[in-house]
Amino acid sequence: MTPDQLIFDYIYQISLNSGYTTYDHLPLENENAPYPFVLIGSVQTLPVVTKNAVQGQIVANVDVWGDGESRFEVSQMMNDIFIQCMQPVRLGDTFVRLRIDQYENQIIQDTSVPNTVLNHGMMTLVFNLS
Template sequence: MKSPQQELYDYVFLESLNKRYDTYDHLPMASENVDYPFVTLENMNLVPIPNKTSIGAEINLTINVWGNQDQRLVVDTMASSLLMIASSSFKTTDYRYRGRMSGSDYQIIQDTSVPDTVLNHAIINLKFSLI
């Protein structure tokens, strides 16, 4: 049986692929020759919330959308679409989740970490409750 974090990660990864976004579990290396825009699923944390009959949790997942200097609209559209994953409740094989829009957000920044390059970079923070 997978952990609640892994099942949620797999669910969001598949949702991104179903939206036809090139999606990776890591920032692609230059040798991988990946075209913009693309999505990476990155940081995730779980905070247990015990109650009388079971243990719930709050799970946070960070997603990044990367686009070139001409793709700000595309990056924004993708980020907005991915944010909507946190607007519903769903069941995976072993767990049930409730998205928490009130704790989710995204921002778009111009990233100049690659020499002589300006990238549009959306950082999406999704919040879920394990129920």
């Protein structure tokens, strides 16, 4: 399995194990997704090729969506996933470690759905591969 898929699956499993409703796509209207939920979004590989190995970084974007009443819960869910990702782990043949100094997060109010206010948490997690 590729390192980006290993990271995707790792974060997805962390979210599920935490009891969060988790998707690999933005839920469709007919899926009736309950708020709050986690979306494991894009994953980008930034390889660095050395003489003996391929190393580098994997950048994963994770979104937490909540209704207008759940800003605190969105924040807690984001923090929980971040804390769990801080643990260095071996995924397959790859050792990964979160770059805490490159962690970014923000929560915005989203009003793109008519007559609805949503809380949209966005995290960027950067992992070193070795």
